[in-house]
Amino acid sequence: MTPSIGSGPNSARAAVFGPTAGQLLGLVATVGAALLLVALLADLSGPISLALWAVGASILCSVCLLAAWQWHVRQRLRRDLTVVSALYGSAPATALVDGAAGKVVWANAAATQRLAGATHAMAFLEDISADPAELVARLHDRALAEGQITHSVAVDTGELRLTLRPAGHGRTLWQLDETSAPDLRDQLPFDMIHSYPDGRITYLSPRLAALASAKPKHVADLLKLPLPKAGEPGIFTLRDSGERHNGLRITTEDANELVVLISPANPDNTHQDFNALQMLPxxxxxxxxxxxxxxxxxxxxxxxxxxxxxxxxxxxxxxxxxxxxxxxxxxxxxxxxxxxxxxxxxxxxxxxxxxxxxxxxxxxxxxxxxxxxxATEFKALEAKFTQSQKMQAIGQLAGGVAHDFNNLLTAISGHCDLILLRHDRSDVDYPDLMQIQQNTNRAAALVRQLLAFSRKQTLQFETLDLHDLLADAIHLLNRLVGERVTLTLRHGVDMPLIRSDKRQFEQVLMNLVVNARDAMPMGGEIVIETEHCALPNGLRRDKVMLPPGNYAVIRVRDEGIGMSSTTKAKVFDPFFSTKRQGEGTGLGLSTVYGIIKQSGGFIFVDSEEGHGTTFSIYLAAQAAPSVKPQKPAKPKAPAAATPRSTVLLVEDEAPVRSFAARALQLQGHRVLEADSGEAALALLQDPAVRPDVFVSDVIMPGLDGPGWVAQIRDRFPNTPIVFMSGYAEDSRIAAQAEFGQAVFIGKPFSLAEFTGLVNEQLRKLSEAA
Structure with a gap:
């Protein structure tokens, strides 16, 4: 028996009338019977009883007529479906009959299998049409209006052909025929083998398949091994016939092997063989x-x-x-x-x-x-790797330069301060000395920029209020932008606190504002705006993933000339500048980048030529510090005068040691000098030598500062220590030594800064005693 959908009488009736029509007839018949029963049993007057008899009889007659008509339609449908089933029931092609609404009333075995329980013709078209219901309705109406129609649809496996013809009484007969597309590789002008890397064959040209004695499953079953190397042309030999072919072995993008056999090897036929490679990818x-x-x-x-x-x-x-x-x-x-x-x-x-x-x-x-x-992508990755190595090398160079250069700057600045002590403003040499001091400070700032770029400077982190920070900085920034540029500050609502180095963050704002000013030679507006940004799912941007959380966003936007994509890609590179020779160091934005990254933040740039530039800084929001109740302050005693003390000064750079010794001697201290850690230990072997404070460089040849101090710390457990260095990494080394009563001062330092710190340590020692 042929499987079908809706082949029984009940199904046929449901397809034509639907379950609602059958229920309605039963309901109407029940009403008519009820009226007749009322007329028989109720004690009603003659006209009323007669009217009930007439209405009930009419209803029952109408129901009988409708039931007879329904039986006739069902029999006609059964007869029609019997004819269709005889013609198409066992056909291999899919065939079905649909009603006016596209609902399937009959389907042969192939259609039943394809429908998989569906009851609407659009189930055939769901994979090939964006609106299958509309396509079914349109084809159904065309078939009823025009007679037989054909509609073809291209699919991955070939072509799907739909043939529709009227089946009477508003129904249509569908036939679906699928044709497989030919393998285009069979039409190539050369023989080809496509295989997995392990040699299992996935495609074989028809001619090669005919030459093999048995159906080969592995390349070794067809060709003699070893094969030529991948990417190299060579000679391939058939295992059964010994026939030799010019060919090429290729590895495709999906790592599968593709062995191309051109034709029997013939030295006089190389150009013709080469022409067959036209279709290779x-x-x-x-x-x-x-x-x-x-x-x-x-x-x-x-x-x-x-x-x-x-x-x-x-x-x-x-x-x-x-x-x-x-x-x-x-x-x-x-x-x-x-x-x-x-x-x-x-x-x-x-x-x-x-x-x-x-x-x-x-x-x-x-x-x-x-x-x-x-190989463009490979070269791009290689360039990025080279650039990262270059940046790392520059960072190491910056640290080394900073260490040596800061020693020189300390000596120059220190001796200049010593000379200034002997000259007042009326002295003829005073302006020249001030020029030396100012240029020394500029050189020190350049070294700090190098260290900021390499993220190896020492930052003094503190919790900052952006509103107060920008309010303090806006006066300086207004003086920087000049008369043609307007600086506008816009504060966000409910701005969180941030954590950064106040002085370095002001340097970030200054660099960004100065760059924005230089990008607007004809004037314009610079906007600094803040925003509280919540990122519950984080943010991926410019190949960087920001962790989920709350952020304070600071944007510096200008109306300048903007940047090209090439310039934007290099904007944070050190020594890269679009300014003319001598107008910039190329370290401004790389310094900004280093400070923000060292502060744990992120910085992005958005720019388009002719439409200005926006720098966006993301810093993690900080919780407000808890305020503890303060006890009433005790009245402070007057500060004690700095005691005259003995200082052990350990410094390997002679100019720095000379300046530091003279500065301390001017304060009335006795200074013991040593040029290395070993020399300091030799001085301390004398029991009579009892320094009140140690002042030592961190990195020195031989024993470093923490190294020699560790060897005598048990003898001098409470002696204050002042470590000094021109390299931020040295401050970490000093901190890791975990000496009590130890402080750090970075080079270059002025005479006042150095003597003030040493005197402060001596004062604390005196107060503790």
């Missing part, structure tokens, strides 16, 4: 002994932007990243090089395209075959 070209590109497939012409008739020299199309391409070709032909693969740049100003080119001998006339792969 890789770039292949043939170069004659003069270096001219005489053959190129379509992919080669696309990459190199060649017209079909172009025959150009290979060395004119590509340029080497080291030696010229012409020399490479000559060395390859002469056998002077063993590496036949190079990365070359396409010689086209409009493209920044790199190709990995492999060359092999081809034929007997000194010709070479070139196989080219796009």
């Amino acid at each position: 890789i770039a292949v070209a043939l170069i004659d002994r003069d270096g001219v590109l005489i053959r190129a497939n379509d992919e080669t012409r696309r990459i190199l932007r060649l017209r079909k008739e172009d025959k150009r020299r290979f060395c004119d199309l590509l340029e080497g990243l080291g030696r010229p391409v012409g020399e490479w070709l000559a060395d390859l032909r002469a056998g002077r090089v063993t590496t036949a693969t190079e990365v070359l740049r396409v010689n086209n100003p409009a493209d920044d395209l790199f190709l990995q080119v492999s060359l092999r001998s081809y034929g007997t006339d000194g010709e070479l075959v070139a196989i080219m792969h796009d």
Whole structure:
């Protein structure tokens, strides 16, 4: 028996009338019978009883007529479906009959299997139409209006053909025929084997399949091993017949193997074999002994932007990243090089395209075959890696320069301060001394910029209120922008606190505002705005993922000339500047980047040429510090005078040691000098030497500062220590030593800063005693 949908009488009646129509007839018949029963049983007057008899009889007669008509329709439907079932029930093609609403009333076995329980014709079209219900209705109406119609739809496996014809009484008969698309690889002008990397064959050209004695499942069943290397042309030999073929072995993007067999090996037929490579998805070209590109497939012409008739020299199309391409070709032909693969740049100003080119001998006339792969992404990654190494090297260089340069600046600035003590403002040399001091301070600021870029400066973190911070900084920033530029400050609502170094954050604002001013030579408006930004799911931007949380966002926006995409990509690089020679160091924005990253924040830039630039800084929101009740302050005793004390000064740089010793002697202290940690230990071997404070450089040849102090700390457990260095990493070394009563001062420092810190340590020691 043929499976069908709705083949029984009840189903046919439901398809035509629906369950609601059957229920309605039963309800009407019940009403008519009730009226007749009332007329028989009720004690009513003559006219009323007669009216009830008439209405009830009419209803029952109408129901009988409708039931007879329904039975007739059901019988007609059964007869029609019997005919359709006899014609199409066992057909392999899908066939079905639908009603006026597209509901299936009959389906053969193939359609039943395909419908999988669905009861509407649109189930056939859900995978091939965006609106299958509309397509069913449209085809159904066309078939009823025009007679037989055909509608074809292309699918992945071939073509789906729908044939519709009227089936009477508002129904249509559907026939669905699927045709499989031919494998286009069978039409290639060469034989081909497609396999997995382990050699299992996934496709075999019909001619090769016919040459094999049995159906091969593995490349080794068809070809003699070993095969030529991937990416290299060579000779492939059939295992059964021994027939030899020129061919090429390729690894596709999905890591599957593709072995291309051209034709039986024939030295006189190389050019004809090469022409068969036109349809390959890789770039292949043939170069004659003069270096001219005489053959190129379509992919080669696309990459190199060649017209079909172009025959150009290979060395004119590509340029080497080291030696010229012409020399490479000559060395390859002469056998002077063993590496036949190079990365070359396409010689086209409009493209920044790199190709990995492999060359092999081809034929007997000194010709070479070139196989080219796009290596642009690889070169981009290589450039990023090189840039990261360069940045790391610059960071290490910055630290080394800072250490040595700060020693020099300390000596220059310190001795200048000593000379200024002997000159007043009326002295003729005073302006020259002030110039030395000011330029020393500028040099020290440049070193701080280098350290900020390399993120190796020492930051004094504190919790800051952006509203107060910007209010304090706005006066300085207004003086920087000049008369043509307007500076506007816009505060966000409910701004959280941030944690950063106040002085360094002011430096960030200053650098950004100065850059915005320079980007608007004709004037304009700079807007500094703040915003409280909640990121419950974090934020991915510019290949960076911000963790979920609350952030304070500071934006500095200008109306300037904007940046190109190239400039924007390099904007935070050290020593990169768009200003003229001598107008900038190229460290401003790299300093900003270093400070923000060292503060645990993120900075992004948005810019478009002619539409201004916006720098956005994201800093994690900080909770407000809890306020503890303060006890009434006790009255302070007058500060004690600085005691005259003995200071052990350990510094390997003679100019710095000389300045520091003189500065302390001017304060009335006795200074014991040592040029190394070992010399300091030798001085302390004398029991009579009892320094009141140690002043030591951190990094020195031999024993460093924390090293020699550790050896005598048990003898001097309460002696204050002042560590000094010109490199931020040294402050971490000093802190890790965990000495009590130890402080750190960074070089370069002024005479007042140095003596003030030493005297403060001595005063604390005196008060503790």
